Amino acid sequence: MKVAIIHDYLNQYGGAEKVLEAMHEIWPEAPIFTLFYDPKKMPPHFQKWDIRVSPISNLPFGTSHYRVYLPLMPAAIERFNLSDYDLVISSSSAYAKGVLIHKGCLHFCYCHTPTRYLWSDTFDYIENLSGFEKYFKKILPVLLTYLRIWDENASKRPDYFIANSRFVGERIKKYYHRESEVIYPPVEIDKFYISPKIENYFLLVSRFRPYKKIDLAINVFNELGIPLKIIGTGNDKYLKKIAGPNIEFLGNLTDEEKAKYFSKAQALIHPQEEDFGITPLEAMASGRPVIAYRAGGALETIVEGLTGEFFYPQTKKALAKVVSSFEVKKYDPQKIRDYAQKFSKERFKGELINFINKRIKK
Incomplete structure (x- = not known):
């Protein structure tokens, strides 16, 4: 055939x-x-x-x-x-x-x-x-x-x-x-791993498109003063213009570099509505929870309290509330990774x- x-x-x-x-x-x-x-x-x-x-x-x-x-x-x-x-x-x-x-x-x-x-x-x-x-x-x-x-x-x-x-x-x-x-x-689960050390930053991984709502995340983290690292490419002129000193743009990384940042992040920030969304599952394969907008494919992949948390509506106030109250210690990295295996x-x-x-x- x-x-x-x-x-x-x-x-x-x-x-x-x-x-x-x-x-x-x-x-x-x-x-x-x-x-x-x-x-x-x-x-x-x-x-x-x-x-x-x-x-x-x-x-x-x-x-x-x-x-x-x-x-x-x-x-x-x-x-x-x-x-x-x-x-x-x-x-x-x-x-x-x-x-x-x-x-x-x-x-x-x-x-x-x-x-x-x-x-x-x-x-x-x-x-x-x-x-x-x-x-x-x-x-x-x-x-x-x-x-x-x-x-x-x-x-x-x-x-x-x-x-x-x-x-x-x-x-x-x-x-x-x-x-x-x-x-x-x-999801290529084997490319990702759990790190024994978690660092003081949140992570956002995305192409720079308007519907990805990267500007929403930047504005929230500017206000909170919490470190946010952004992996991705596209038209970043406006995003860099509004970003404060706590926002770091890492550009387009290799799979190995990306896996390292996933594994050490407090959590992945997923502020957009996606048709499915592979990136949240890559974070989960790294044992990291996801803070996501409660809509789209995220509703089918994120289990609240086990693999992440939701914010709603899609506003600065709603996202800031979840980020500022986020407790990384309540999440079990191995349980998160085990859940991600279902999407291999x-x-x-x-x-x-x-x-x-x-x-x-x-």
């Missing part, structure tokens, strides 16, 4: 790309079809894979300012010729689910979320455009309407949907009117293989 894997784009390394890595481990011979690929922004081992890109990858600024080419993306994803494949697995939060397949092929879509900027986050997406992209604000709503129509039609193409959380499963049903099976994403990579691979094999045999 010939297998193809489809992924939206490869220009950042996050939770979706960790899912892709696990898929590639299951089907190492399968080519990866993607709209565009920037090797400089991806781990070196991706260069050993059979990655096939669309023409968008060769256009000027095709990987850096890809939003300019949004109108071309539906046609680009449909251009991939998958007629030689019997099984297609798409890893999608946007366009990958829209590939065209032949009658005898089965298509399984692992959906990270229905396309955020077309459905749940449209107005925030438009409002937060920056740089030269902000000049497209007036015409963008018309384009997004066209893309929304395509996206709904494309959602009918997969034979089966797999959601990365119950939260996303509800979104799939709401926007795409499709049922889905929940298989939680993989091997568990993910086994569940995905079993789900697909059962449907193939029907």
Whole structure:
């Protein structure tokens, strides 16, 4: 059986790309079809894979300012010729689910979320455009309407949907009117460890996007004067401008460096609503509790009092109250890590293989 894997784009390394890595481990011979690929922004081992890109990858600024080419993306994803494949697995939060397949092929879509900027986050997406992209604000709503129509039609193409959380499963049903099976994403538990020494800082790990609410955390820790270390990359000009001397930006770290900071933190700060959220589970794999906004995927991974605490609503006052009263000694690092084992990579691979094999045999 010939297998193809489809992924939206490869220009950042996050939770979706960790899912892709696990898929590639299951089907190492399968080519990866993607709209565009920037090797400089991806781990070196991706260069050993059979990655096939669309023409968008060769256009000027095709990987850096890809939003300019949004109108071309539906046609680009449909251009991939998958007629030689019997099984297609798409890893999608946007366009990958829209590939065209032949009658005898089965298509399984692992959906990270229905396309955020077309459905749940449209107005925030438009409002937060920056740089030269902000000049497209007036015409963008018309384009997004066209893309929304395509996206709904494309959602009918997969034979089966797999959601990365119950939260996303509800979104799939709401926007795409499709049922889905929940298989939680993989966490590489073995990359993390419990440290015998906990230091005096809290940790935040995130890409610098407006919906990640990093500014909320910075404002709270500025007010409390408690040390906060931030791991991540993106447009940090504004965040660094508002950060006080107790806030440290560590940039993009290696897995080994990241594991060290996880293991010694008082707790991870998770101020955003995520579709699932692998980062909190990486903290738990390090035996560290999580202080999270009570919404989204965090409700499915954090057990209050055992692996972390919630704050609500998403305000400075609510987060400050939980941080200022946080008692690190009441948490058992080994119990936290044991809980995280339920989300291991091997568990993910086994569940995905079993789900697909059962449907193939029907």
